[in-house]
Amino acid sequence: MFNPTNIMKYANAFFIVVLFVFFSSFTSLKNQRNDDGYSNPIIFADYSDPDVIRVDDNFYMVSSSFSHFPGLPILHSKDLLHWRILGHAATHYPVDSFKIPQHGNGIWAPSIQYHNGEFYIYFGDPDNGIFMTKSKKAEGPWEPLHLVKEAKGWIDACPFWDDDGNTYLVHAWAKSRAGINSILTLNKMSPDGKNILDEGKIIFEGHKNHPTIEGPKMYKRNGFYYILAPAGGVKQGWQTVLRSKSIYGPYEDKIVLEQGSTDINGPHQGALIELESGESWFVHFQDKEAYGRVVHLNPVNWIDDWPMMGIDFDSNGIGEPVSFYKKPNVGNEYPPLTMQTTDEFDSSSLGLQWQWEADFKNKWFSLDDKNGYLRLFSIKNFSEFENLRKVPNLLGQKFPAEEFSVTVKLIFSPNQTGERTGLVILGSDYCDINVTSSEYGLFLNNIVYLDSNKKEELIESIKLLSSEIYFKVSVKKDAVCNFYYSTNGENFIKVGNEFNAKPGRWVGAKICFYSISVSSPDETGYSDFDWIRFTDSN
Secondary structure (H helix, E strand, C coil): CCCHHHHHHHHHHHHHHHHHHHHHHHHHHHHHHHHHEEECCCECCCCCCCEEEEECCEEEEECCCECCECEEEEEEECCCCCCEEEEEEECCCCCHHHHCCCCCCCEEEEEEEEECCEEEEEEEECCCEEEEEEECCCCCCCCCCEEEEECCCEEEEEEEECCCCCEEEEEEECHHHHCCCCEEEEEEECCCCCCECCCCEEEEECCCCCCCCCCCEEEEECCEEEEEEEECCCCCCEEEEEEECCCCCCCEEEEEECCCCCCCCCCEEEEEEECCCCCEEEEEEEECHHHCEEEEEEEEEEECCEEEECECCCCCCCEECCCEEECCCCCCCCCCCCCCCCECCCCCCCCCCCEECCCCCHHHEECCCCCCCEEEECEECHHHHCCHHHCCCCEEEECCCCCEEEEEEEEEECCCCCCEEEEEEECCCEEEEEEEEECCEEEEEEEEEECCCCEEEEEEEEEECCCEEEEEEEEEHHHEEEEEEECCCCCCEEEEEEEECCCCCCCCCEEEEEEEECCCHHHCCEEEEEEEEEECCC
16 A cells, blocks of 8 residues: 555665765765875876876886976986986076077987986977987986987977887977977987988978977887877877877877866877887876966777777767876885975085076075075166067076965075066966065065966065065965065064966976176175975965
């Protein structure tokens, strides 16, 4: 007989069981995510155009560094997930124009290879040609940059040593310099990889189906030559794979990774890695505006000798990037590492996280003049360039996370009026908090520079009574920055307005500090930086 009370009793019981199963599964999934999985991006920092190789049980990554020096950062990992900066392959640059910032120029899209017991790195400078360097150890020392081919518009160079002893270079083209793009060219090289031997052959033309194809990386597997190459543009493009039984083609093409239904745009240029466990993985970047080009890791499954990347969520035959996935099987467990950021300046050399805005001079700084401090000398150049984007002696590092705070303690010792020291969030626009010496004493200033206006604007100015000062910047989601100062390191006072950080030319925003002057270096003072500290909370 129908009894509403009994029906409700059973329904409630069923609902409780469903909730129990759901929360048990959620807890299990959560625990699995904590213990066995990883989240993308694996590096929330601007390591553009990453290339990665495995040597035994070590992984090495190199990325674009444009006109920042030291250049060609080398990163190391044991598990493909956690990375540390190991060194730089290009301390200086053999082109005089890089003595001042050349935003967006210089070292584009390098490739790293391990051949006959040596590490090789190649890259294309769109204005000067193809360069290479090599070393027996990834941490260096690396040989001085060698010009393989003087050329205009040759970019994204990747070497390849074939089984038959022949050596090749595959590269793309920059339309802004060469007048052509969307093609890939293969050249023969000398066995030592230091010279181009022929005029090259176009091995793929992508104008119709893969416009702006670039960033080629060449591999050989199961008798096929593979070229991984992104197309369609950095923000809206996709990952293409080409394959052929002959190195000169013809090449079949297939799109193997696209944004699809995800919020991971691009997904762009990267590297294929095969593990001893038999797993294959793809490291690539995603453009995140002010945060730069952050690094992702996606699984690869081989289907009919095609490397299908990510997960095909919509079943259209093309993979999409994952936000979370099980960890790579690297055969061992390793403790998590964090990228270098905070610096107490208690070493005899600069931390590996630091880069100058141009090819640098050692006389710009000292770690010996005052123990435990980084001394930046007030170099004359600001009056010549009028804004910080053209000042070479800005010392900076990348945004390390979506949200963070950075605090600096410094002591300013100017000798003349017009000297200035500060902390700046630098992109195409910038905002800084600084101390400037004047005939009336020291003033704390908040300055904003908008590239559209081409000039600095003073937002707020405060008279200071002390030369010891603390600067702080809080960065929130969407790269919204707020600036603070303190005279005791405990009570911070907000200055200026919120500032939306902007990317630079092909790069994310950076955190930089500096000491500059309008007088000659022999007559000016300096700034002593005690430390710079990054924290997760604000």
